[in-house]
Amino acid sequence: MGYDERFDLRATVGEDDSLHDECGVFGVWAPGRDVARITYFGLHALQHRGQESAGIAVGNGRSVLVRKDRGLVSQVFTDADLSALNGKAAIGHVRYGTAGGGGFDAAQPHFSLIDDVTIALAHNGTLVNTTGVRRELVQMGVPFRSETDSEVACELIGYFTKKSGHLRVGIRHAMQMIEGGYAMVLLRENALYAFRDPNGIRPLVIGALGTEGWVVASETCALDIVGATFVRDVRPGEIVRISDGGILSEQGLEPRPEAQCIFEDVYFSRPDTVIRGRSIYSMRYEMGRQLAREAPVDADLVIGVPDSGMPPAEGYAAQTGIPFGEGLIKNRYVARTFIQPTQEMREMGVRMKLNALSDNVAGRRVVMVDDSIVRGTTSKQIVRMLKEAGATEVHVRINCPEVKWPCFYGIDTDVQRQLISANKSVEEVRDYIGADSLAFLSLEGLRRCVPECGYCDACYTGRYPVRIPEAFSAGKFLDGFAPTFPYDDGEEASVPPVEDVRMDAPRD
Template sequence: MTEQTCGVRDVVDLGQDDGDTAEIHDECGVFGVWAPNRDPARMTYFALRALQHRGQESAGIAVGDGKTVLVRKDLGLVTQVFTEADLAAMPGKVAIGHCRYGTAGAKGWEAAQPHLSTIDDTIIALAHNGTLVNFDSLRRELIEMGIPFRSNTDSEVAAKLIGYFTQRGHRLRSGIAHTMRMIKGGYAMVLARENALYAFRDPHGIRPLVLGKLGENEWVVASETCALDIVGATYVRDVEPGEIIRISDDGMRSERGLPPADRHDCIFEHVYFSRPDSIKDGSSFYLMRHNMGRRLARETPVDADLVISVPDSGTPAAEGYAAELGLPYGTGLIKNRYVARTFIQPTQELRQRGVRLKLNPLPDVVRGKRIVMVDDSIVRGTTSKQIVRMLREAGATEVHVRSASPMVKWPCFYGIDTANQDQLIAANMELKEICSYIEADTLGFLSIEGLLSCVPSGGYCTACFTGDYPVEIPKSFYEEKFLPGYTPHNPDPSASDASISISDIAFDLKESENGD
């Protein structure tokens, strides 16, 4: 047993043992469109198809027709939730859409979005990507004030807060701004009323939101630029952290909801979540991931016969890894592209076959070869181990595993479902132990410095690698979610408005109104 140092990370030679990894999920994708002379519901449907990778649990569309807001939502994929008849019955001027993978709250129909809320005679619909770390305390306070809830999601808390503050301030943008003072975490939200579209984003910019233009006073907002492409919109810019955008017959207006804080874009958008054809700062996520693979090859090279990827998210990095070392790149694993989130559970026998429901090796490609298997990340470990075993059964003589991201050691509380540290293999094991656990010949991870060198310059949230959380995580939110010896690096809570209550803001609004 030997240990070899390559670049920044160690690459270890080990035998085989046992292990565990599963997919990670972002909370959701959001979309909004203001296009009075088009078909906003149909445009939203196709945009959600483009964003389906961000959430497969439920989908919904809300449409404002100038008089009221109608919503259609249900559990399932976008194609399962909406029919031609549904879309034909939803004409309007404005629409928002949502596809969900839940990380905060219930996972039933009640948690499907958009959420509706009433403000006197006005109906609003809200769609949210992210997680609010203080939603429990806000929900309790609202319930004590007599405000009812249909779910226990953080998104419904935001919708109810906006409605509550708007009723007292008589201006929706003011209601949104005051809600932004209360909610903490990572969020990108779109909101529709009968005659306007709103979009706003957390002050750190943790969750993504982009603005695009269709035509004269026709606008769209979306989690990623791939959703702009499918409806024919041109990317204009990102929605700024802390910004509120309002789009109506009066045009597009922007105002500051909160002062911008230090920038902390989610780094996992670059590693995994965003579609490779989406763009950020002029570069595609495909190119960034290709460069991650090149950097990974320089940091953790290995002598091998063939580089393969874990499709599809690991493919750009695998291509970059092979190109950097001058190794052949091939297709060693075939993905079943028709396996998606489903409510039909496999039998126990099929469940035991695990990853084979989604991936199958090509013996003719890997037999007799020393394989480098590149994946976008290794989070829990189970999938990696199963794939390594499959490749060996298919005849690979060696399997060297490479991760195009650093070790994920800390849970995410801003919209990714890694909220318990005991699920994270790198928090429980050292590099040698992980290598043995997944039964690889060698194992290498991209360094944090290497990852940041491959993405556009700017501030990023790297809490999943470092434990440095840009937004304070309340103790009640994270208790029992960290392993012994791990303490989150929280910012100073005195720098926030955490002590402000809902009733405090409501009182300020009443005093302001009385003073006019």
């Protein structure tokens, strides 16, 4: 497909061109332990999933206390904060906002009163059908502090809990009303809950902390840092309750065809995280080997773009026999800032985070391996940087297919015109970024490198596991792109009005 005039890079030059997951969640039930500090360290392990805000809520048997703010985990919490958060259970959240904007009110956990009971909720993912539900709740007098879909879920749970008198019933009925990708942890004063969308799009795992404690988290790396042992995934559609009575599980929704986000394997998850018995590092290493089989090139040096490009670069080098080396140095002290940058700072772009190592690349033909190309601005700057450092050729290899379709389930690419591969051919992208050659890993090749299971690969294929309401997707697709949905009969599923939902009895 040729250039589309609606694809305009000028607005994004110098801005962060990486894909971002919306957030990471963590929960712990450990009476007698310092649950606030356990959560603090768990959030540190998940910091890569969100740097906009952080928050912790603690249940002490009588009430729920919440501390949250904008910034990194280490910026939000002091030792005094953690000392004041005493309790038997806690949940935590790190956020990169993709739905509902930023600011303090968008920081999580969200908290809400259900009569005299306080709940706090933390959410990873995006809900696609909350516009109408939010409008109904507002008309019913429910106040909102933010525009986030997560707060809609929190208030919906509160509404159904008041109506039924049981929190698990409230969660179950809320799950029947919401659509999208989600992994949520919820806290009340004396119990911890974890639940997940019926397709399993967003990840959530359970770990054992000693003999009487439990942890839930977005990734296994967060279990490792607090000394917990992986037990299993939270199943798609499952609700898990942890309290003094132990663990109780029920199927809140019948599971649908599994569709876990394949970008967790490609980019989002930390290399030391384990999914279905395999480390993310080993998967990315094999992606590099497969990429070398599909798109070899005659070169002198293979380098990776830190950090997620390093394992596939190692695999590419191992498969081809070309030496692997360091060609880009990352400034690990650059964090997200809330200070509005000047135009001069924007033009510095990637140089604030990366710099070329001329000693290694000068006079050499370089293979640069990276995890993805989204808008193309970052790749363009890195290629130019390497050539200015003396590289005679720069061959770009991407360890995933072309990102052509927007994501609506928790990644910040919900507008197709932002995506360079939806607007340009591979050769046009190569020309735009200034590379001597460019190749992407095939979808079939990627599938060979990850565990066998059901995946959401909509960003590559346009096959979405959950139907996107037209009100949510309006203006998000380019002309000529027709997404497909499961069991597609051309009709959107109808959701009954909130007030008309009939309550069922609690399950033992």
